[in-house]
Amino acid sequence: MMIMSCVLTFSIGFFIEFHALTSNKDKLNVNTATNDTMIVKSIKFITLPISDKQGVTALVETIDKEKLQLKVFQPLAAPIPSSEFFHLHTCTFKGKYKPSNFPGQYAYFNVKSIHFQDCIPHHPNWLDNVRLMRNKYTENMLSSNILGKDKLIALATGNIQYINKDELTLIRQLGISHLFAVSGTHVGVLVGILYQILKRLPMPVVFAKLIVLLLLPCYLIFAGEAPSAQRAVLMTCIALIFSKLIMVKGISILAFVYIILTLHSPELHYHLGFQFSFTICFILLLMQKLYVQKPLINIVVLTSIISFYGTVPISYHHFNEVQWQGILTNLYFVPLYSLIIIPLAFITIPLALFAPFLLKSITFIIKGLFFFQNHLLHLSKPLANFHWVIPNYGEIGYCLLSVGCFISLYLLVQRRYKQLLCFTVTVVLFSLFYQPTGKNEMTLIDVGQGDAILFKTSNHQTLLIDTGGQIEHLKNKSQSTVTERKLYPTLKQKGVTHIDYVLITHAHADHMGELERLARLTTIRNIIINSNHFDRDKLQEVISVANDENARIHSAFDLGQLSLGDFYFQFLNATIPDSDNPNHHSVITLAFIHQTHILLMGDATIENEEKLLKAYPLPKINVLKVGHHGSLTSTSENFISKIKPEYALISSGKNNLYRLPHPEVLTRLKQHDVKTYNTADNQNLTIQFNINPDKRFQLTNAN
Template identity: 40%
Template sequence: MIYILIAYILGQLAYHHTLTSLFIASLMFISMMIKHYRVLFICLVLFTIIIGYAIEQYMIHPYVGHHTLSTISTKQRTHLHFDTLPVITGQQMIANASVNGERYRFTLYNVGDTIRALDAAFWSTHVCEVEATLKPPQQIGQTGYISVNTMDISQCKPYKTTSLHLHIQQIRNKIIENIRNEQLPGSQYIIAVSTGFTDFISQAEKQQFRDLGISHLLAVSGTHVGILTALFYRIGKRLPLPIFITQMLLLLILPCFLIFSGATPSAERSVIMAMLAILLSSYIKIVGLHILCLSYILISVYQPELHFHIGFQFSFSICFLLILLQQTYMKQHLGIRLFLSSFVALLGTLPISYQHFNEIQWLSVLTNFFFIPLYSLCIIPMSFLTVMIAWISPSLLSLFNYPFSLFFQIQSKLIALFYPLTQWKMIIADLGEIGYVLIIVFVVICCFLLSKRKFKICLIMVSLLMIVNHVCYPEYQNRMTVIDVGQGDATLFETATGETLMIDTGGEREESQYKHRTSITDAKTYPLLKKRGIRCIDYLVITHPHADHIGELPNLANKLKIRNIMINPNRFDEYYFKVVKNVCESEGAKLISYLDQQYLKLGDFQFSFLNTDIDLSDDLNEHSIITSVQIKQYHLLLMGDATIANEDKLIENYTLPKVDILKVGHHGSKTSSSEKFLDTIHPDIALISAGKSNLYRLPSPIIIDRLQERHIQTYNTADHHHIVVHFDKTYKLYRE
């Protein structure tokens, strides 16, 4: 039976990772031949793989097609229902909301006093009509976004519902509100582990948990379902109730708990596994892998888009290895058991971490040793009890102040102990499908060694992986990448000798109303650098001190080493000069004036930093560092936010060659790229860095027309994401 179930899943996997599926299928067929399975059964397994592949192709295709057709933001008047309690920070409010049955991430940018005064009862029982901008998901399996500038409460109308789903949501929201009102220590964590609602946890706290490899503790998963199930069985035994009645009650309670916890993929997996175990235990001998595979198939057929959900992938891959190797660690002493189970869970994350993050959270093996007992034995059970009290008698919640204060003090001390270790990151560069297969091979070998209790050899294998990964780098290339940082600027140069130069960091202007809760470095820049295997920036050039060019400097410095920072000291904002100085001191970076080093050679690239300062100008744009780049026979010109006045001075003071690639000044604003300038340098290609639907409506249509009139090919990060130019005998431009 297990071979048939795994064969179907392998067929699904083959649609996404053909080589990996072939490798695992080969191991499975070898196993069947060793066990002398009949040829007919082996043929049935092969046929099941084909069926799995065909069904996956059929199920996924509509989602791919639908996603391709709907990538443009639209502004419309619509009715929405709030699924979660809104979280208000400053003038911004966020929540999960539904429009015509589709789930969206809702953001309101101007929150008035009337909205602040509304309680959970209002948000749970009203439908609001708003003028909103709807942005479809960027990737399959993600939610879309709704942006609203202002919301008129008079346009919110009450409604009545008989839906059990909505009634449970109303109860959930009221419980969350009661816990928040009591201001219990660590209330954001209590709410997260008991209801699955994590919006009250700041991005900085979430990032801490991710860096420590313990973010899974904030997700409702098997631990929660296990505690709930064990609690019901114990109550049923004490009452006493027939086991049949207890099981029937659980079959009713578990779906309600799934709704209450936000129906996350990990919660779905745990609840369905528990229900299958209850339903099938009376008829067949329950095997964990059978239940896991059945639940995977059921969920993937019912919700095929979840295949693209990272939480779904993590939940099943970790659970698969924990069940597969449970005989290895369950018979060990408690300490060894915790360590081994954490290591097995880490193995389960490797392929997914490689594919999505290009980073391995090695620290999780240590941190989970301490945090799992803290959460499993203390925080989660106490949070469940808190939820019950918050629902039945909120006035008694103050009784939980002391225990939670103690628990979260312990948590804070553990975080302070381990967080310094996060500076040693294990980055794995993207090697494509071959890299994915190699990771799978490594995981299979480690699992085999663990099953044979060859712990020392397994440790040697892991050590070798870490050494090889640290010493070996991907093949270096001469390329320039205009990074998609929204309405900002960041350009990366990489040489065939492994050196890097970056111009600007991106960032958000202070006046921007669309402030991201996740930093641009975390969302855009650092993932690209990890994918390239870049652990250090040799030179960082800050063209001028505007937030959209320098704003991400502290975040970038927190992620990787910066050796040299180059600025124009003539006109530099005092606040940002302190930021640069602090980064130089903390990183040991050298601060360079571009006036003292106007020429730099890195590999085949020759960089010239051109002085076109408008001396008496107070406009920081007119003190931008302009960079001329030559690689072999090709010339590039990067203008920063230089204006027409700078362009005129550039033409007057320098003999400019014909430019092959122009990085257009000031995001395509009409203050740059004059006709005289374009006619002087004759660029073949123009690259623009601008945010999609940005507040300034850049690039200007005037500039786009001006470029098109001269038959200059134009590429914009808003339309093409990261724009990459690869230099060899000729140059090749593509999007990434």
């Protein structure tokens, strides 16, 4: 029966996933046409807007019940209204609809500016009333001076946006971010608190269950309706309803909940929280005999180990990294949060909503508790420096890793702890030190409006030309940095655990802005710059990074050339000495491999191109990295005629403010029969180089 249930669930899941993928592609195709078109939408605010000097963000809902991430690109001239205002008003804004990049994520509604005086009254429903309580709680907590209020808000409402970005990154790196995702632990604590209160009241047990059943859907709305919360609430409701009527096993309930949720919202299949939540719950239920009725410390250790092995394939698939730190950090953070901090977060809900003045009475307790928690985070921080990166080996790698995790869990069930330890150590050492011969390749990394180009040799030597980065007035447009979103994930996917050389072409933020952040996540051994012309503040930043990394700083033109494996790089000096424009001082790189010539222009201008042609006898260029993201200031007619490139690669952001690449540049390249690819359209662009003269290089990852 169990095998039949599993096969049935797997089959349904496969068809749901196939349907989700197909429908999402159709949705993306439909919405692509409206991506650049201004549209008008009437929305209700689900969360309180978060405002700063750069603009406003909020989660909103349209009149047709679609949830969107609202992004406003101008700061508000007036204060944000209260939670009661958003409870009673619908707002109509004009903006651009941007589909989500991945299924299961909210689409964006990008608006230039908003004016709340244009909002009109509406009649709230029960969902609006629950959201009012959620926003009122958030509002009152934010206005308090309680230490750790950002985490209490996250634990109570599921909204992590108020947690400091650096602290949130550390929490993720330590493998404890699941504690802030409303799931089974939170629902279990809430039901336990409600049960302790209700059982002391003079009422039948059935009435107590009915009250809990009525409150759980409200709590789901209050907690933000995350997939993990949906799973936990629905499972709890089913267990409460059928606990005395029929014998229902936990896995059967989980399978039933899985089918309900995925039939209702097929795109949940791709939601990371959904995958982690269901996988961990399934494996813990499957292996519950191993840890039930054991001492608390045994339960914490065993569930932590089981959860780790069960989710390794998911972590590998999404992040090319295994968060081994969670095995250790969960030993002390899970009891701390489950037994103390999460119950405390629930206690603050009625206090903040109905008696805010009473919050002061527990401020001392909360302060001491989060002082202790912050101390634990600080002590655990060194663990985040050790990354277990596994390159992308495709489906074969995923299958092998899944089999390895299955073997590990089997050994754990059989209580063969010595064999489990030996097997795990062997796998870890193999994954860390086994490096199969790779391919010589160049990757133009999609870092938005910026440059980052990775050269990787077959023996795993690396040169990174520029790091990408955002200019100052765009830095806070995203909740994550370019390094977190694009650069470091690409390096992990390529199996890059250190960078031999980083070349900064010139001192502009979109070319070197991520250097410091990148250095926090990986080792940099050498930094190359144009030392003859470099901004003083940015030079100090380079020196600081070099000191922290114990890296050497080289002058590009003094170094002159560099050999890495089969690659040979020549740093060409076509700078304009008297100019104050950093673009005029870009380091131009000419790369050779086998019979292929690659020219990388940085942000060099037409003046640099003319000087380059006079100073160097350039060969016919096979691959050109177009200068200055395709701006009219670069890539002149004369330059293209002389170097005759076969391929042109452009690094630019989708729908960027500068409208690059310029249509005239694209037309010029087309007239010379140059095959042109843009990261804005194709994301990462990878070229693999071969010895075979008939097929010297192959461009991949292009649409």
